[in-house]
Amino acid sequence: MSLLTLLFIFLLSSPPLISSTIPPPTAYEALESYGFPPGLLPVGVTGYTLDEQTGNFEVYIGQTCKYTVQGYNLKYESTISGVISQNKLTKLKGISVKVLFVWLSIVEVSRDGNELYLSVGILSAAFDITGFVESPQCGCGFDCNDVGSVEIKEDGLRSVW
Numbered sequence: 001m002s003l004l005t006l007l008f009i010f011l012l013s014s015p016p017l018i019s020s021t022i023p024p025p026t027a028y029e030a031l032e033s034y035g036f037p038p039g040l041l042p043v044g045v046t047g048y049t050l051d052e053q054t055g056n057f058e059v060y061i062g063q064t065c066k067y068t069v070q071g072y073n074l075k076y077e078s079t080i081s082g083v084i085s086q087n088k089l090t091k092l093k094g095i096s097v098k099v100l101f102v103w104l105s106i107v108e109v110s111r112d113g114n115e116l117y118l119s120v121g122i123l124s125a126a127f128d129i130t131g132f133v134e135s136p137q138c139g140c141g142f143d144c145n146d147v148g149s150v151e152i153k154e155d156g157l158r159s160v161w
Helices: 003-013 027-033
Strands: 047-050 056-060 065-069 072-085 088-099 102-105 108-112 115-119 124-128 150-152 158-160
Touching (some): 027 047
Antiparallel strands (some): 056 072, 072 088, 088 102, 150 158
16 A cells, blocks of 8 residues: 555545534524423523433523513512423523412423423413514513613714613
8 A cells, every 4th residue: 555545544544634613502592402492591591511311401591681571570580490302491480470479489390382381380371382483582472562762862972772
């Protein structure tokens, strides 16, 4: 065998010097892989951890997040945790809904077909999955028209609302 042939065989059998790395899925994509729509999480997730063996997870938002959707006041703590499996989130911590004057923790979310069931313990409510296709924004939910907009006035001053 010639030196050139040996070099060619070596190059073909060696791992590439430049490896293509596939970025890990986002928290929204990870939710979808377990059968949930991305809109269960608000816009602005900064990271997450997931133990695929146990299903234990933590999602990081960076700040407490509140908004109102369909008449429900929701609050997400800066860290949300729980256990995820196909079509089921259990042992949730960090998500609350205001019922009358009391904040109640949402402890479980399950999916059955096109329905999502959100449970606060002995009480649960069913919602059509289409209401969770988009992620709401902290502070304004889905009613974010002009939130954070900057207007340049004729006098050159800026107004932020």
